[in-house]
Amino acid sequence: MPDTITINGTDHPLPSDPRTSLLDFLRQDLGLHGTKKGCDHGQCGACTVIVNGMRINSCLTLAALHDGDDVTTIEGLGTPENPSPLQVAFVEHDGYQCGYCTPGQVCSATAMLDEIKAGFASDASADLTSEMKATAEEIRERMSGNLCRCGAYANIVAAIRDVAEQGDAA
Amino acid sequence: MTAHLKQDEPDTENFLDTMKQGVLGKPVSRVEGLAKVTGTAPYAAEYPIENAADGVIVTSTIVRGEVVSIDKASALAMPGVLAIIDDERLTTRAAQGTAGEAPQQGPTQVFFWGQPIAVVVAETFEQARDAAKHLKVEYRAEEGAPLDPSDAEPEEQEDETVDQGDLAQAMSRADHAVDLAITTEGHASAAMEPHAAIAQWEGDKLTVHASLQMLNYNIAELADTLGIAEDRVRLVSRYVGGGFGSKLGVSEEVVAAAIAAEQVGRPVRVVMSRQQVFQCVMRRSETTQRLRLAGDGEGKLYGFGHEALVSNLPGEEFAEPVLQSSHFLYGGANRALKLEVARIHRMTAGSVRAPGEAVGMPALEIAMDVLAEKSGIDPVELRLRNIPDRDPEEDLPFSSHKLAECLKQGAERFGWDSGARSPRHTLDGEWWTGTGMASAARVHNVGEARARVTLKPDGTAEIRSDMTDIGTGTYTILAQLVAEMLGIAVDDVLVQLGDTDFPRGPGSGGSWGAASIGSAAYLACRALRRMLAEKAGTDESELVLRDGAVDGGRSLVELLDGEELSEEGHYEPGDIADSHTASGFGAFFAEVRVNRFTGETRVDRMLGAFGFGRVLNEKTARSQCLGGITWSIGAALTEALHFDPNDGHLVNCDLAEYHVPVNRDVGEVEVLMVEERDPVASPIQAKGIGELGMCGGAGAIANAIYNACGARVLSFPMTPDRVLEVMPE
Amino acid sequence: MRPFDLQRPDSLDHAHSLSDGETATLIAGGTNLLDLMKLQVETPERLVAIDRLGMNAIEDTEDGGLRIGALVTNTATANHDRIRADYPVLARAILAGATQQLRNRATTGGNLCQRTRCYYFTNIDQPCNKREPGSGCGAIDGIARLHGVLGTSPQCIATYPGDMAVAMSALDAVVEIEGAADTRRQVPVRDFHCLPGDTPWRDNVLEPGEIITAVILPAPVEGKQIYRKVRERSSYAFALVSVAAVIAMEGDTIARADLAFGGLAHKPWHDPRLAELLVGKVPDAALFDRAADLLLEDAQGYGENDFKIPLARRTLAAVLAEATETTI
Structure with missing residues (x-):
């Protein structure tokens, strides 16, 4: 069994204190502060990262249990010099204000668009068995695990729809 | 040199409108945007400060009394623990906004359940958190502390009292009288970034990276708390993950980090847990309000009454200013307004976004809706008929007044049906649908501000x-303002904020930031323009700067010829504030669905129309309005602090059980900005905007619930149970 | 968190041997357990991670049902083709709970063992008989908004907070449990959770060392399946009241009425008398009222949660009306 965890393509040894959450491992041990701690209890989504393709709350999982896993954080999605389409859209549509929930929103939205493509259903899906579409109502439900206290939701939805439509056109 | 202005006269010159760069007001994307979306913008706890230890705050488990002893020895024996600190300088509450002096200190005296009493410092966060949970504290509890507002004798806030004419008589003679009791629950700011600080001492100089809104006041508060001179303190808050009032005053983690760093001789980081942010920072007081309106046959008010009971800890000066806009929003010669405070032992009450109006306006706007119904007058029309020409209490002119335009334009854009209104007109499946509206008003404030602008060779x-910049857009509007004044690209302006080594700004709070700091920037730029005009051999008023050059002449680089020009702008509010009533105004329109079985309410559509002076950035200004509307939805439907009746502790102290709105709670939202120039508000003719978007919005939703299903709910938030309680079958 | 030893067994047998005692706690997805460990509501000395022991498949059973492995994530369950098609009440219940991020980690077994959200249980400086036997109940004389109205006891009025198990109760699913020394037993979901009684610390019937290995769904039945969740915001909130229903009609009369309720009790509430009352009857408002009367005849509110009684009545009526296409 590997005793390392892959973060944005780089292998790192697991933390020595098993209590270390994946979130604290990223922030404290690796200095990857892009992933935010908003509540530490899975109640806000600011700590969302993508593990083996699935978005999760990094605060509610132990880093030591992710040996061999492939983790993508906000730092792995884009940089100021080379931002991802969602990052560009969030800036264009002002899909943030204070910016603290934003990396979590972007990670979440990145995985969410893949989930729609993969046909995952949501509480907003009228029909569980038909094709899933990135409608405003679907995006609102699927992004409800990421709180934004500044109240940028309307712009977040606009940014994501923009990218979803570009994706459809591509 | 300093370019100083104390504004005593209206400014109708609108000098900014003569600038030619054409960037001010435009929907420019945030200059710090890429840093935020890529996670590279550093917040307080994230500065890479070497060798920082972690501190965790310990809070009281009694209501009132004193800490007799703390078993430090057994905690110190735990792995990694460096210190248990209960220094008498520790603060037990946050400072109120603009206090400028130390808040309550002395952790041995307990005034509420959940009050900070100590801080545990350890090598790692997990070690510190574990030791904090283990710390054994012996208390001497004092019984009988009043915990509920109804348990305490209310104190009248006499400066809020208005007694004009005879309201009782007006009510008895009114064609249509409304007399309602409305309650609102407490709210939490719940900014996404928990309160955090890293303190480090270099010799006798203290630097704290913190998450604070008003460094200009916070530096004085921290220095006073520690008993040291201000020039030994530096505060840095480049990015603040939301404030909404909760970070106005220096808070417990800042002081705890500073004292802990001093005692352990190395930097210390203290981050509050989410539960601590809820339990020991600031709450918006619950309110009990009485609204009385006396209208004549035409719906014109001749009596107006608004009374409110709020609460706070003994000794706290802040009282939720529920009546703030009731003093001037509507006319009515016979007026009675009264604000009372009950002294109780719950956590401190303080500013939460739009203190006062956030809860006072929705209540007033329900009363107006009831009056409209009783009078048989359209709710928009009723408001239009009651806009006073002058401040009805102070008899002062308004600086500018866009309420009528907002009501009319908003109604038109929303598609408001001004025909006869009766509830329960449309049932769509299980859902009653309906519409409602409300006025918006938020007093305009400004504060003293300094900024230095430097034009490089x-x-x-x-x-x-x-x-x-707490998310409001300050970085961007300052870049636009300087770019506009100096005729350069927005990208060519570097904005450096959030560091007390820089000139003192006004801080972010009370929606005064943009108008105040913008005015300081404006003054500095005017001075730079005078220097440039001199070099160009012309008058400043004639100087046209565009795209880095004098229009049709030399470039700035040539004009400067290697010289750097620098000036500090210094803006002070002047006498003009006493000769006018200045406020932002607006109107909300809401369309909601109410489930006929479960009483659940969904806001399908909301529109806000706002007039707040000059729009400095169409994109970020709109976002501020969207934020306010989102908070309106929370205040209307979901947000309520619940306090235990036996010890006063906040029971729903996390984001799972304190329900801030989620994405799905917010339907289609539209913002209409009714642009204007307010000559009194500031030299840049701009007013505040951060709070206006929630000053009445919850009332529009409440009125829409009534129109939809006939439930006239008189308590916020309008959770399913409260809707069902009064929904006709 | 208290310090703990983290152990990761390589087989189920190994897991039994490690967890056979008072000092060990199993961890799978961890979304509930770590939340509680940070608050020190849970303070295991040893944490036995079973997250990589397989048990993550959904398989057809011989009788046409499905066997959902204990470590299948909520996301995988909700999006499984047959579950969406044949057991939509289960997919709907899962999707109505938590968020995509949490459902991606939460597992079948873990979700069954989810602990209450009672604010006094999660605050270690408050009395709670569930967390600290004998310390009292803070909620009964305190704020009881989240709390139960059915099957409560003077010791505890907490509710089971989940959604998935409510649907499983309506579907009459069975929990497959394996103990040490290869002992296996099956417990209906309807009997898996306990009422608080005099042992409020006990959430369910699992004994030390026992591990949930799967949940078995019986063969699908005809009828309409509905999961209705009433909550204080439109998403990411625990139920005030929820109703899971599997309702079939034969002509004008009700032929099947399998109902379970969330938010009302210490367990997903299933009252067999409801089916007895409803089956064979022509649906109308009066019948739905009688069903609610039966469901709620022993209901007791605790002040703040009194509203749950009328809300449960109304939500049940809405679900029955929708399922039977009855206008009320």
Whole structure:
């Protein structure tokens, strides 16, 4: 069994204190502060990262249990010099204000668009068995695990729809 | 040199409108946007400070009394623990906004359940958190502390009292009288970034990276708390992950980090847990309000009454200013207004976004809706008929007044049906649908502000202030303002904020930031323009700067010829504030669905129309309005602090059980900005905007619930149970 | 968190041997357990991670049902083709709970063992008989908004907070449990959770060392399946009241009425008398009222949660009306 965890393509040894959450491992041990701690209890989504393709709350999982896993954080999605389409859209549509929930929103939205493509259903899906579409109502439900206290939701939805439509056109 | 203005006269010159760069007001994307979306913008706890230890705050488990002893020895024996600190300088509450002096200190005296009493410092966060949970504290509890507002004798806030004419008589003679009791629950700011600080001492100089809104006041508060001179303190808050009032005053983690760093001789980081942010920072007081309106046959008010009971800890000066806009929003010669405070032992009450109006306006706007119904007058029309020409209490002119335009334009854009209104007109499946509206008003404030603008020989500029950007867009509007004034590109302006080594700004709070710091920047730029005009051999008023050059002449680089120009702008509110009533105004329109079985309410559509002076950035201004509307939805439907009746502790102290709105709670939202120039508000003719978007919005939703299903709910938030309680079958 | 030893067994047998005692706690997805460990509501000395022991498949059973492995994530369950098609009440219940991020980690077994959200249980400086036997109940004389109205006891009025198990109760699913020394037993979901009684610390019937290995769904039945969740915001909130229903009609009369309720009790509430009352009857408002009367005849509110009684009545009526296409 590997005793390392892959973060944005780089292998790192697991933390020595098993209590270390994946979130604290990223922030404290690796200095990857892009992933935010908003509540530490899975109640806000600011700590969302993508593990083996699935978005999760990094605060509610132990880093030591992710040996061999492939983790993508906000730092792995884009940089100021080379931002991802969602990052560009969030800036264009002002899909943030204070910016603290934003990396979590972007990670979440990145995985969410893949989930729609993969046909995952949501509480907003009228029909569980038909094709899933990135409608405003679907995006609102699927992004409800990421709180934004500044109240940028309307712009977040606009940014994501923009990218979803570009994706459809591509 | 300093370019100083104390504004005593209206400014109708609108000098900014003569600038030619054409960037001010435009929907420019945030200059710090890429840093935020890529996670590279550093917040307080994230500065890479070597060798920082972690501190965790310990809070009281009694209501009132004193800490007799703390078993430090057994905690110190735990792995990694460096210190248990209960220094008498520790603060037990946050400072109120603009206090400028130390808040309550002395952790041995307990005034509420959940009050900070100590801080545990350890090598790692997990070690510190574990030791904090283990710390054994012996208390001497004092019984009988009043915990509920109804348990305490209310104290009248006499400066809020208005007694004009005879309201009782007006009510008895009114064609249509409304007399309602409305309650609102407490709210939490719940900014996404928990309160955090890293303190480090270098010799006798203290630097704290913190998450604070008003460094200009916070530096004085921290220095006073520690008993040291201000010039030994530096505060840095470049990015603040939301404030909404909760970070106005220096808070417990800042002081705890500073004292802990001093005692352990190395930097210390203290981050509050989410539960602590809820339990020991600031709450918006619950309110009990009485609204009385006396209208004549035409719906014109001749009596107006608004009374409110709020609460706070003994000794706290802040009282939720529920009546703030009731003093001037509507006319009515016979007026009775009264604000009372009950002294109780719950956590401190303080500013939460739009203190006062956030809860006072929705209540007033329900009363107006009831009056409209009783009078048989359209709710928009009723409001239009009651806009006073002058401040009805102070008899002062308004600086500018866009309420009528907002009501009319908003109604038109929303598609408001001004025909006869009766509830329960449309049932769509299980859902009653309906519409409602409300006025918006939020007093305009300004504060003293300084900013230094430097024009570099290469034709780029830099602006510095200790002003903060808490998500409002300050970085961007300052870049636009400087770019506009100096005729350069927005990208050529470097904005440096959030550091007390820079000139003192006004801080972010009370929606005064943009108008105040913008005015300081404006003054500095005017001075730079005078210097440039001199070099160009012309008058400043004639100087046209565009795209880095004098229009049709030399470039800035040539004009500067290697010289750097720098000036500090210094803006002070002047006498003009006493000769006018200044406020932002607006109107909300809402369309909701109410489930006929479960009483659940969904806001399908909301529109806000707002007039707040000059729009400095269409994109960020709109976002501020969207934020306010989102908070309106929370205040209307979901947000309520619940306090235990036996010890006063906040029971729903996390984001799972304190329900801030989620994405799905917010339907289609539209914002209409009714642009204007307010000559009194500031030299840049701009007013505040951060709070206006929630000053009445919850009332529009409440009125829409009534129109939809006939439930006239008189308590916020309008959760399913409260709707069902009064929904006709 | 208290310090703990983290152990990761390589087989189920190994897991039994490690967890056979008072000092060990199993961890799978961890979304509930770590939340509680940070608050020190849970303070295991040893944490036995079973997250990589397989048990993550959904398989057809011989009788046409499905066997959902204990470590299948909520996301995988909700999006499984047959579950969406044949057991939509289960997919709907899962999707109505938590968020995509949490459902991606939460597992079948873990979700069954989810602990209450009672604010007094999660605050270690408050009395709670569930967390600290004998310390009292803070909620009964305190704020009881989240709390139960059915099957409560003077010791505890907490509710089971989940959604998935409510649907499983309506579907009459069975929990497959394996103990040490290869002992296996099956417990209906309807009997898996306990009422608080005099042992409020006990959430369910699992004994030390026992591990949930799967949940078995019986063969699908005809009828309409509905999961209705009433909550204080439109998403990411625990139920005030929820109703899971599997309702079939034969002509004008009700032929099947399998109902379970969330938010009302210490367990997903299933009252067999409801089916007895409803089956064979022509649906109308009066019948739905009688069903609610039966469901709620022993209901007791605790002040703040009194509203749950009328809300449960109304939500049940809405679900029955929708399922039977009855206008009320």
